[in-house]
Amino acid sequence: MKxxxxxxxxxxxxxxxxxxxxVPYGAxxxxxxxxxxxxxxxGPAMKVGVASCKSILAIVATGDCSIETAKKNGGITxxxxxxxxxxxxxxxxxxxxxxxxxx
Numbered sequence: 001m002k003x004x005x006x007x008x009x010x011x012x013x014x015x016x017x018x019x020x021x022x023v024p025y026g027a028x029x030x031x032x033x034x035x036x037x038x039x040x041x042x043g044p045a046m047k048v049g050v051a052s053c054k055s056i057l058a059i060v061a062t063g064d065c066s067i068e069t070a071k072k073n074g075g076i077t078x079x080x081x082x083x084x085x086x087x088x089x090x091x092x093x094x095x096x097x098x099x100x101x102x103x
C-alpha cells in the first residue's frame with residue numbers, strides 16, 4: 001500500500017510539476033486584459049483595430065487573432081501598442097481578442 005501511495009505522489013508531482021503558464025488563468029472563470037507589445041511611436045493612438053477568436057471545449061478554435069488582421073480592421077498603418085483580451089468560462093467557451101492601437 002505504501003508503494004502505491006508513494007508512486008501516486010511521485011506520478012502526480014511529475015505530471016503537475018510543469019504546469020506553469022505565462023499568463024494567469026482561473027479554474028472557473030478568466031477575464032484578462034494584458035499587454036502584448038509597445039513601440040517607440042510617440043503621441044496618442046487615434047485608431048483601434050480588433051481581431052477575434054473563439055474556442056469551444058478547447059477542442060475547436062476558430063477565428064483570426066493576428067495583429068495584421070486587427071490592423072486591417074482598424075485601418076492602422078503605424079502600430080502604437082497591442083493588447084490581448086481573454087474571457088473563458090469553465091474551459092467551455094473562450095473568447096479572445098487582439099487589440100491594436102495606432103494611426
